[in-house]
Amino acid sequence: MLLENDSQFTAHLPVAGRSPKTNLANVKIYMDKHYDQPLSIAELASEAGISPKYFVDLFKKTYGQSAMEYLTDLRINRAKRYLKESNHKLRDIALKVGYSDEYYFSRKFKKEVGVSPSDYAKNAKKRIATCSSSMIGQLLALNVIPVAAPIDPKWTAYYYNTLRTEIQSHLKMTDPYTSWRFEANVERLVHIRPDAIVGTDQISERDQARLADIAPCCFVPKHASDWRTQLRMIGSFLEREEQAEQWIHLYNQRAENARESVQKEVGREKVIVVRIYRQNLYLYSNPGIEEVLYGALQLDTFSDLSANAPLTLEQLVEMNPDRILVMVCPEAASRAYWLSLQHSVTWRQLKAIRQYQVHLITGDPWFDYSAVGVMRMLDEALLIFTGYCPNIYLDNVHGDSRAR
Incomplete structure (x- = not known):
């Protein structure tokens, strides 16, 4: 209305x-x-x-x-x-x-x-569907709210909360998130009959062929390309090349401004991300973290250690980073270990702990490697490291105030 x-x-x-x-x-x-x-x-x-x-x-x-x-x-x-x-x-x-x-x-x-x-x-009247949750953030950056997409209050909380009333058909989250088989979404899309479908190459060739029978399709490389390449591919497919370039330009501008602000606060301090899974620590990274923390913001870290490698508490003490971002897996054993770790004398002696520079982060947005996801990561990093964030994009991705 x-x-x-x-x-x-x-x-x-x-x-x-x-x-x-x-x-x-x-x-x-x-x-x-x-x-x-x-x-x-x-x-x-x-x-x-x-x-x-x-x-x-x-x-x-x-x-x-x-x-x-x-x-x-x-x-x-x-x-x-x-x-x-x-x-x-x-x-x-x-x-x-x-x-x-x-x-x-x-x-x-x-x-x-x-x-x-x-x-x-004319383009707004086209009904675009995606069968891959990781593509929602790419479509939104192109000013496309999909007519159908896999959204779920647990696995895609941000998109579910902001778009559940605007996405007409909610597809199922399938393997590895749930036990639902992809065929359920193919059958749903047959009835929806979108004008085009966007997905990733993680969809099997058999299912890609079935989707291609429904509508023209674009399947972008999931792991062999970065979010910019994916966005440009989808932009070309949907004839929205200029929107793709505008988004990339906007992100680069925001990244430059954020880098200046964060560098004033952090300087050359060592920053690491630690993931807690059950009773284990890991030096954690993923494409979004690499893009935002060590790429856009150019934060300093320990380059001699392998990403996602197991990490003992003793090794962490030896590293003694200035700032730690902690990601705790949601299952009970990980949460219990995190609680016990906070009472550990060794943990509390870390420089980052003593200087109150330990910050919890979650899978949302740090698992969302998309155009929207990295923009949200950038805003969250600004808030973590400076205590300030203009929050321009986070609340304006949809509805009246959709970002351009």
């Missing part, structure tokens, strides 16, 4: 006694409600009760993008909804989202999204 603009912004700004950041949050709410009106920096700064220059700097520092960039995101994302969910003429959509000139709106839309409004509307 399309959102209608509120006729009045009831919050009184500025509020005496509140901090500039509190007033800034209220301004952001004001922008959310009045994106269809001409808004200037001077007006927004006045609403926040601060000078225009301070407003510009504080907004960028707080939210990771300028106020005008945020306003553009609001307008373009609302326009996407109108293009997908209504039959309004282009000039009417332009007016509804704050642009008096439909030609300027069209140029702006293509610059931000990568395709013209008319092409976006």
Whole structure:
């Protein structure tokens, strides 16, 4: 259902006694409600009760993008909804989202999204399915919410919680997650009849052939390619090459900004990820961790040790890292060992423990090696290492505020 603009912004700004950041949050709410009106920096700064220059700097520092960039995101994302969910003429959509000139709106839309409004509307009508949960984050980066996808409250909690009402058909999580066989999803897709299907080469050749009988398919290499290569392959298949390149460019920009912030806090301190499985420790890594922690953020670690190698507590003491990220497997034995480890005198003598630089991380998002997954990892790493995160992307991947 399309959102209608509120006729009045009831919050009184500025509020005496509140901090500039509190007033800034209220301004952001004001922008959310009045994106269809001409808004200037001077007006927004006045609403926040601060000078225009301070407003510009504080907004960028707080939210990771300028106020005008945020306003553009609001307008373009609302326009996407109108293009997908209504039959309004282009000039009417332009007016509804704050642009008096439909030609300027069209140029702006293509610059931000990568395709013209008319092409976006045409592509948005296509029904794309994925039978691989790892591809959901790739499709979202291309502004595609799949008509069918395997989502589950346990195994894909983030996508389940954010998209369960928008993904029309919930496919089954199959081996190795559950005992369900892949045939159940093939039968479901026969009835759904999507326009295209995206998956990985982990699907057997027999099942790939069966899926190809349903709709045109794209099966990307699961382990032989990185997320950028996968995204470009899917973008080419769905004729969304520009969206793929825009996402990669956005990630690279965010990574550069995050690296500067994290390096100020961490410097050359040694950072490791430890995984706890039953009564054992492992020096842990995976493609997402390699991409974000040691690639994008360029954190220093112990290069002489093999990733995913068993690790004794004595070896950990000898390494004595400055910061430790801990991933505890969810089954009971691992949780029990983690509790006992925290009471160990040896563990408590570690530098990272004494300096309160031990952080728990979970499989979500650190197992999600996709375009969306690495962006979420980047935001979470910012929060871990700096105590601050603009949280731009995490809440805006879907719905009204879908990231471009």
